[in-house]
Amino acid sequence: MAGGLGEFFYNDPRRIAAATTLLLMLMAGVALFTIVMLAVAGAKRLTQRFKTLPQPFWTSVTAALLAGICLASAWHYFPRHRFLFGDKYDSVMIDQRDLDAMAYLATLPGARDTLIGNANTDGTAWMYAVAGLHPLWTHYDYPVQQGPGYHRFIFWAYARNGDTDPRVLESIKALNIRYILTSSPTVRGSPFPTD
Structure with a gap:
């Protein structure tokens, strides 16, 4: 249906890839959450042998890990994107x-x-x-x-x-x-x- 409405716009493989990227980002987010949860569960299991820590501690560790990984990965790409959008394409190409x-x-x-x-x-x-x-x-x-x-x-x-x-x-x-x-x-x- 979208292809019929937009003809060339939605038939462009790069735009289809961009839409697919949104789904891949969602799956990457779920995978990251799963990996962090497994890592925190493993750490919790190891530390329980020596000292039992309250659940709010593990919740905050999980949140901090997720936020830290997201910020680190965003910062990793920031300089490249700043160059591409701020310097390389600094004027309107089509008028x-x-x-x-x-x-x-x-x-x-x-x-x-x-x-x-x-x-x-x-x-x-x-x-x-x-x-x-x-x-x-x-x-x-x-x-x-x-x-x-x-x-x-x-x-x-x-x-x-x-x-x-x-x-x-x-x-x-x-x-x-x-x-x-x-x-x-x-x-x-x-x-x-x-x-």
């Missing part, structure tokens, strides 16, 4: 001009039947979700992408040379590219050899 360009491109003859040449660092991969177009560099595999491949690399690295480079013309023909859409800004720090 109204990009949306207008994608909408216009979708009206051109054959645009929906070919790959659209685009960059992999400028946000134009969203044209599949916004306008139903098929970009060369995507967030998902269309129709089947098995790594960069020779022609995709040639297009990425040398497209700016245009018709003066026979490799570019060969790649455009092999990839069935009819239109090209690139945009700015690009993701800061990403190499973009065609500049």
